[in-house]
Amino acid sequence: MVDSKPLSELYSVKTIFAILVLYCVFSTKLYSDESKLNVKQIKVLKESFSYLESLEPKRIKIDKSTYNRLSQFESIFKFSFSGKKLSRWIQSRINKYSYGSTGDYIAMYQDGEVLLGRAFFSLNRLDRVLVLLHEARHADGKNYGHVICPENFQFLNPRDWKIHPAGKKGCDSTSDGGYGITAAFLFELGAYGYLNQTEAAHRYNSEISRVIRD
Structure with a gap:
């Protein structure tokens, strides 16, 4: 028939179409509803995710046995x-x-929504990612809520020295809560050379200090 296409050509067209659909689905970056932010704030938020997405594993810069012993990310x-x-x-x-x-x-964080304060937009991109990662953990249930830091808690808040954690709900009782997962993330950055080991260790220790064990 004049208007028909060979079967092989028809399958070829369908295959190309299917590939294009899959490409569109999986290559599209998914961002949450940002309608309550202004243009500059949205730009900062997206830059934070772009930075995070640039961090992919490469050759480990530390001793492999040390990495295997201390890495908690995959677990x-x-x-x-x-x-x-x-x-x-x-x-x-x-x-x-x-x-x-x-x-x-x-x-x-509350009910799937994160309220960002003014200080968030003054942070560097790594600290913004740490805040987002921390807040996302709260979505996983009450087990990841904070507990009150001891009154004699003397560690500084590395992102804002005006915030004093002592006597406030700013610590965790679980090793895989908001602070535990940011510590695990920072360890990977040091292990893969995205941070020098001195900075990675200081940042890691700061996060893990918020995990209060009985």
């Missing part, structure tokens, strides 16, 4: 270190972002 997240996968992990837990007063905190 927590159930996938090997990958900025792209971690970005999707965060975005699967945070549905909306808004801006407003957060009191003594840089950000706050």
